[in-house]
Amino acid sequence: MQDEATYICGECGEEIVVPIDPTEGEHQQYVEDCPVCCRANVIHVELDEDGTPRAWAELE
Incomplete structure (x- = not known):
């Protein structure tokens, strides 16, 4: 089990690392x-x- 994932910010395009809580x-x-x-x-x-x-993201 990986404890991190990444997503791309829909606004600035940066790759962001987030912790994962299974x-x-x-x-x-x-x-x-x-x-x-x-x-x-x-x-x-x-x-x-x-x-x-x-992981993936959408702008709020």
Whole structure:
């Protein structure tokens, strides 16, 4: 199980690393401000069968 994943900010295009908490379930969604441009992103995380995370973001 990986404990980090990355997403690309929809505003500034920076790749952002986020920690993964597997106790939150296989499908996660939360809002986080980009640490580079401060724009709010809705972060989506999915964990596959072996616990490998996939993350992506949409602007809020």
